[in-house]
Amino acid sequence: MINLTRRSAIAAGTASLASMVLGGPVDAQSRKILIIASSQDIPNFDPHIATGYSASMLLRNTYDSLVRVEGNPPNPVPHLATSWTVSPDGTEYVFKLDPAAKFHDGSSVTAEAVQYSFNRLLRLNQGNAWMIQGIVDEKSVQPVDAQTVRIKLVKPFVAFLQVLPWVWVVNPKDVEANKGSDNGQTYLRSNLAGSGAFRVRRAEPGNLYELERVANAWKQGGGNLTGAIWKITRETATQRLMLQRGEAHIAVDLTSEDMDAIKDRPNVVSVIEPEYRTFSIKLNTKHGPLADVNLRKAIAYAFNYQSLLDSGGYAKLMTGPLPDGIFGHDPSLQVYRTDLAKAKEYLAKSKYPNGGIKLSIAHVSGLEQQRRWSLVLLDNLKQLNIELDVKPMIWPDMVALTRSPEAMPDFFCVYQTANYGDPDNIAFAAYHSSRNGNWQNPVYANPKVDDLIMRARAETDEEKRKALYGEFQRIVVDDTPDIFGVIEKRKLALRSDVQNFRFTPVASNAIELFPLSLR
Numbered sequence: 001m002i003n004l005t006r007r008s009a010i011a012a013g014t015a016s017l018a019s020m021v022l023g024g025p026v027d028a029q030s031r032k033i034l035i036i037a038s039s040q041d042i043p044n045f046d047p048h049i050a051t052g053y054s055a056s057m058l059l060r061n062t063y064d065s066l067v068r069v070e071g072n073p074p075n076p077v078p079h080l081a082t083s084w085t086v087s088p089d090g091t092e093y094v095f096k097l098d099p100a101a102k103f104h105d106g107s108s109v110t111a112e113a114v115q116y117s118f119n120r121l122l123r124l125n126q127g128n129a130w131m132i133q134g135i136v137d138e139k140s141v142q143p144v145d146a147q148t149v150r151i152k153l154v155k156p157f158v159a160f161l162q163v164l165p166w167v168w169v170v171n172p173k174d175v176e177a178n179k180g181s182d183n184g185q186t187y188l189r190s191n192l193a194g195s196g197a198f199r200v201r202r203a204e205p206g207n208l209y210e211l212e213r214v215a216n217a218w219k220q221g222g223g224n225l226t227g228a229i230w231k232i233t234r235e236t237a238t239q240r241l242m243l244q245r246g247e248a249h250i251a252v253d254l255t256s257e258d259m260d261a262i263k264d265r266p267n268v269v270s271v272i273e274p275e276y277r278t279f280s281i282k283l284n285t286k287h288g289p290l291a292d293v294n295l296r297k298a299i300a301y302a303f304n305y306q307s308l309l310d311s312g313g314y315a316k317l318m319t320g321p322l323p324d325g326i327f328g329h330d331p332s333l334q335v336y337r338t339d340l341a342k343a344k345e346y347l348a349k350s351k352y353p354n355g356g357i358k359l360s361i362a363h364v365s366g367l368e369q370q371r372r373w374s375l376v377l378l379d380n381l382k383q384l385n386i387e388l389d390v391k392p393m394i395w396p397d398m399v400a401l402t403r404s405p406e407a408m409p410d411f412f413c414v415y416q417t418a419n420y421g422d423p424d425n426i427a428f429a430a431y432h433s434s435r436n437g438n439w440q441n442p443v444y445a446n447p448k449v450d451d452l453i454m455r456a457r458a459e460t461d462e463e464k465r466k467a468l469y470g471e472f473q474r475i476v477v478d479d480t481p482d483i484f485g486v487i488e489k490r491k492l493a494l495r496s497d498v499q500n501f502r503f504t505p506v507a508s509n510a511i512e513l514f515p516l517s518l519r
Contacts, residue, residue, distance in 0.1 A: 030226075031226050031227070032224050032225050032226045032227075032517070032518040033225070033226060033227045033228060033229060033518075034225050034227070034228040034229070034249050034250065034498070034513065034516060034518060035228070035229045035231055035242075035247070035248045035249050035250075036057075036228060036229065036230050036231065036248065036249065036250045036251075036252060036511055037231050037233040037238075037239040037242050037243065037248040037250070037251045037252070037253075038054060038057075038230055038231070038232065038233065038239075038251075038252050038253060038509075039232070039233060039234050039235075039236070039239070039253045039364060039365075039366045039367055039395075040052065040053060040054040040232075040253075040364070040395045041054060041205060041206060041232055041394060041395055041396050042054045042055055042057075042058050042203075042205075042209055042230065043055065043395070043396040043399055044189050045058065045059075045062075045188060045189060045190055045191065045192060045200070046127070046184075046185055046188035046189055047059050047063050047127070047168035047170060047188070047194070048117070048120055048121040048124050048126065048127045048128070048129070048168070048170070048188075049124065049126045049127045049185060049188070049189075050127060051127055051128065051438070051439070051440075052395065052399070052439070053252075053417065053507060053509045053510045054230065054395070054510075056166075056419075056507050056510035057230065057509075057510040057511055058200075058209065058211075058230070059168055060165075060196075060507075060510055060512055061196050061197065061198045061211060061228075061512065061513045061514070062192050062194045062196040062198055062199060062200065062211070063168035063169065063170070063192075063194035063195065063196050064079055064080045064101065064109070064168070064169055064194065064195045064196055064219075065079055065080060065164055065165050065166065065167055065168055065169060066079060066080050066081040066084075066095055066114065066164045066167070066169070067079050067080075067081055067084075067161060067164045067165055068165045069162070069165050069420070069504060069506060070502065070504055071502075071504060072273075072502075072503060072504055072505055073421060073505070074162075074420070074421060074504050074505060074506050076161040076162060076164065076165070078098075079165070080095075080097055080098060080101050080109055080114075080169060080195075081095040081096060081097055081098070082096050082097070082098050083095075083096045084096065089156070090153075090156045090157075090158070090160075090460065091152060091153045091155070091156055092150065092151070092152050092153070093150070093151045093153075093160070093161075094144070094148065094149070094150050094151075095114075095148070095149050095150075095151070096147060096148055097109060097110070097111060097114070097146075097147040097148065097149065098147075098218075099147055100218045100219075101195060101218050101219075102195060102217075102218040103171040103174070103193070103194065103195045104171070104192065104193075104194060104195065104199060104214060105171065105173070105174065107171065107173060108146070109169060109195050109218075110143070110146050110147070111143030111144065111145065111146060111147065111148055111149035112143050112146075112172065113169055113170070113171065113172055114141060114143075114149045114169055115141040115142065115143055115149065116170070116172040116175075117167065117168065117169045117170050117172075118132070118136060118140070118141040118151075118167065119138050119141065120170065120175070120183060120184075121167060122136070122137065122138060123138075123183065124183060124185070125434075126438075128163075128166045128167060128419075130428050130429055130432065130434060130435055131163040131166060131167070131419075131428075132163060132167065133428075133434060134154065134155070134454060134457070135153055135154060135155065135157040135160065135457065135458075136151060136152075136153060136154060137154055139152075140152050140153065140154065155457075155458040156458050156460050157457055157458060158422070158457075158459075158460060158465075159420055159422040159424050159425075159457075162420035162421070162422060163419070163420055165419075165420075166419050166420075168194070169194075169195065170188075170193045170194065171193040171194070171195070174187075174191075174193035175187070175188065175193050178191070190203065195218065196214070196217075197213060197214055197217045197219055197222065197513070197514045198211040198212060198213055198214060198227070198228070198513060198514075199211065199212060199214050201227065205396075206232055206394070207231075207232055208229050208230060208231045208232060209229070209230040210227060210228070210229050210230075211227055211228045211229075211230075211513065212226065212227040213225060213226050213227060219514070222514040222515055222516075223499065223500055223513075223514065223515050223516040223517035223518075224517040224518065225513055225516055225517065225518065228511075228513050231248065233248075233251075233366075234365050234366030234394075235366045235368075236251075236253050236254055236255050236258055236366065236367065236368050237258065237368070239251040239252075239253060239254060239258070240254055240258040240261060240262060240493070243262065243268060243493055243494075243495065244262065244265060244268065246267070246495065248495075249494060249495045249497070249498050249518070250492065250493070250494050250495070250498060250511060251492070251493045252492055252509040252511070253366075253367060253509075254491050254492070254493055255313065255368050255369050255491070256312070256313020256314050256315075256369075256491065257313065257368075258491075258493075259272060259313070259314070259491050259493065262493055267495055267496045267497070268493055268494070268495060268496065269493065269494045269495070269496055269498075270491075270492075270493050271490065271491070271492040271493065271494065271501075271503055272314055272489050272490070272491055273489060273490050273503050273505065273508075274325075274489055274490075274505065275417060275418075275488075275489065275490040275505040275506075275508060276323045276325075276326055276417065276418035276421060276425075276426070276487075276505065276506075277323075277415065277416070277417045277418075277487065277488045277489075277490055278318060278323050278415070278416050278417075278426070278485065278486070278487055278488070279312075279315075279369075279370075279373070279413070279414070279415050279485040279486050279488060280318065280414055280416070280482040280483060280484055280485045281361070281373070281377065281411050281412070281413055281414070281482060281483040281485060282411070282412040282413075282414055282441075282442060282444075282481065282482050283296055283299075283410065283411060283412075283480070283481055283482060283483070284405060284408045284409065284410050284411075284412070284442070284443055285443055285444050285479070285481050286405035286408075286443040286445075287405035287406050287408065287443070288359075288410055289351070289352060289357050289359065289410065290359070290410050290411075292350045292351050292352070293479065293480060294346045294347070294349040294350035294351075295346070295347065295350040295351070295352055296480040296481075297336075297342075297346040297480050298343045298344070298345075298346035298347040298350060298384060299343070299380075299381065299384070299386075299483070300336035300343075300480050300483055301336055301337075301338065301339045301340070301342040301343035301346065302338070302340060302343035302380045302381065302383055302384055303336070303338065303376070303377065303380050303483055304338050304376055304379070304380050305317055305336075305337055305338055306338065307376045308373055308376055308485055308486060309486060311369060311372045311373065311376070312369065312485075312486045312488065313369075313488075313491075314488060314489040314491060315486040315487060315488040315489065316486060316487055317484075317485075317486055317487075318335075318484040318485055318486060318487055319331055319333050319335055319484075320333040320335050320473045320476070320477050320484060321426065321427070321430065321431060321472075321473060321476045321477070321482065321484065322423050322426055322427070322469070322473060323418070323426065323487050324487055326418075326421065326422070326423050326426070327422065327423055327462075327465075327466070327469075328423040328456075328465065328466050328468075328469030328470070329423070329469075329473075330469075330470050330473050330474075333473050333474070333477060334477070335477055335484060336477075336480070336483075336484070340383060343383070343384060344384070347384055352386075354385060355384045355385025355386045356385055356386075357386055357387070358386070358387040358388070358389060359381070359386060359387070359388050359389070359409075359410040359411065360388070360389040360390075360391055360409040360410050360411070361374050361377060361378075361388060361389070361390055361391065361409060361410065361411035361412070361413065362391045362392075362393050362398050362401065362409045362411070362412055362413065363390070363391070363392055363393070363413040364392070364393070364394070364395055364398065364413065365392035365393055365394055366392075370413045371390075371392065373413065373485070374388075374390045374411075374413065375390065377411065377483075378390060388411075391409065398412070398439065399439050401442075402437060402438060402439045402442035402443075403437050404437070405442070405443045408442045408443060411483075412439075412442060414439065414440070415488075416429070416430060416440060417490075417506070417507055417508075417509070418505075418506055419506055419507055420506060421505070421506065423456070423469050424453070424456065424457050427453050427456065427469065427472060428453050428457065429441065431444060431446075431449055431453065431472075431476055431481070432449070432450055432453050432454075433445035433446070433447075433449075433450050434450075444479070444481040446475065446476075446479060448475055449472060449475055449476060449479075452468050452469075452471055452472040452475070453472060455468050456468040456469055456472065490503075490505070490508050490509070492508065492509065497518055497519040498516060498517075498518065498519075499516065499517040499518070499519055500515045500516055500517055501515075501516060502515070
């Protein structure tokens with residue numbers, strides 16, 4: 001009998017995976033399979049429901065959108081649409097579709113498919129619907145002819161082109177044939193109706209997802225990959241070891257310590273780049289003890305921000321809800337910093353003046369920095385006579401907890417990476433009440449904040465828009481729905497045989513496969 005430790009079992013499994021995928025010299029010439037190590041499972045395949053970086057990786061490779069982004073800073077470039085025009089008042093867009101664009105079943109991607117997809121997204125009001133909420137309605141998207149679509153905005157939205165890469169176009173015929181009673185949600189949870197360069201070959205939740213290149217895909221060019229494997233690897237140290245040993249080509253969740261450990265390692269390339277990526281701890285403002293704003297403020301003052309920063313590595317402290325450097329951010333904003341006297345002052349004003357309660361925090365299992373930050377909070381709460389139950393969980397289970405205030409833990413660890421470089425991305429997704437029940441904003445709601453966000457989305461005057469975001473930040477800080485944590489640099493690592501990777505500071509861990517090659 002052979003006894004395997006957990007670590008050696010993992011090593012054996014990943015070595016077996018690498019051997020199976022990479023094969024010998026003959027196989028390597030015909031198959032180019034990229035292995036990506038990630039801690040995050042893919043909860044759903046539905047392009048109008050699923051969110052999070054793992055889902056974004058799957059969707060951006062199996063579906064297409066009107067435009068995509070590339071470059072640093074990121075810019076919209078043609079995708080399904082080869083060109084577009086914008087009216088002088090910024091409310092009407094006309095897109096010309098690529099006549100070569102085909103869904104996986106061989107049918108053409110038409111203006112009617114674009115209309116169907118926008119309306120399904122709005123109807124379901126989940127996933128990325130928040131990006132176009134109040135900006136378009138069910139009458140906004142109209143076919144002009146088979147390859148031309150007109151979109152008339154309900155109100156101006158300065159970031160409209162930037163959000164379009166995240167509005168995926170589905171095959172109406174596939175969805176309608178499997179519509180059921182839930183608009184095709186059951187079908188699309190585990191099936192595709194896309195036009196992307198890749199399709200799902202194998203799905204093993206909790207283990208791996210294998211993508212394969214679509215034969216005779218409509219989009220020509222790109223790299224030489226024949227497929228890719230999204231390998232679920234909970235521990236970042238294991239991701240690093242897989243990379244060092246050549247058992248993975250890309251690791252997307254490495255800590256600062258991991259990045260330091262691989263520095264100058266042969267055949268490994270580090271990517272450490274500025275990105276609008278924030279870490280915060282969201283508080284359950286609707287249910288349980290943290291519905292008390294004075295208790296929330298007590299905890300915010302008790303928190304040791306220096307310890308957070310010390311274990312953050314390539315990071316700096318946040319100054320409020322918006323990341324530094326983004327339009328509208330107020331660097332002079334008065335935010336919480338460690339002050340035990342003030343913490344006890346607010347605790348005395350709360351319903352729990354002597355503490356004596358037990359709270360809970362959920363973090364992603366295997367993400368070492370989230371675990372450390374949870375332990376920082378545990379230590380700080382002891383000073384207020386409050387206990388903390390630290391719960392490591394897999395991401396889909398954490399997402400499920402955000403569907404109701406009663407299910408959500410008291411504290412919820414969240415990384416949020418901007419999908420587009422505009423303050424609306426963070427403001428709407430993380431603080432508008434229409435997002436309640438989603439991981440980006442499980443419970444927080446304030447009508448004044450909602451109004452400011454909606455006004456800022458439509459405001460084309462820069463100074464007025466900046467003032468709206470200034471007021472938004474001040475109100476959110478006073479409400480204390482989050483412990484504002486750190487802005488992290490994106491940390492990725494690649495094997496040197498990965499070719500044509502270009503860093504773009506939006507969802508850069510949702511790896512785009514099409515341009516990549518393996519040497």
